[in-house]
Amino acid sequence: QVQLVESGGGSVQAGGSLRLSCVVSGYTRGLNCMAWFRQAPGKEREGVAGIFVDGSRIYYADSVKGRFTISQDNVKKAVYLQMNTLKPEDTAMYYCATGAYVVEPGLASEYNYWGQGTQVNVSS
Numbered sequence: 001q002v003q004l005v006e007s008g009g010g011s012v013q014a015g016g017s018l019r020l021s022c023v024v025s026g027y028t029r030g031l032n033c034m035a036w037f038r039q040a041p042g043k044e045r046e047g048v049a050g051i052f053v054d055g056s057r058i059y060y061a062d063s064v065k066g067r068f069t070i071s072q073d074n075v076k077k078a079v080y081l082q083m084n085t086l087k088p089e090d091t092a093m094y095y096c097a098t099g100a101y102v103v104e105p106g107l108a109s110e111y112n113y114w115g116q117g118t119q120v121n122v123s124s
Helices: none
Strands: 002-007 010-013 018-026 033-039 046-052 058-060 068-073 078-083 092-099 118-123
Touching: 002 092, 018 033, 018 092, 018 118, 033 068, 033 078, 046 068, 046 078, 058 068
Parallel strands: 010 118
Antiparallel strands: 002 018, 018 078, 033 046, 033 092, 046 058, 068 078, 092 118
């Protein structure tokens, strides 16, 4: 089994920054991609950013390009999401996800394991 624990969410004003963290534990061998998704009330879960464990590819949703940065620390088995210039439309529950057979990092169906989520609220 694989467990993911997110942290770093909170409330900020528009233009502010937050850094989300996700620590992975359990049987992590073979996992090939880590990603962040978000889901706002009444909306579908959407891929925000993803990074292949071997560093070969990084994915960003168009809505966050230039503002968000995903990074990983393979020693600590952690993935981070630095979010700058936050906007009210970034308000959502943010989830960390991982899988062993991810091909399209922006698709939720590609991931087997999910964290419980951390809430991000951006006020105008």
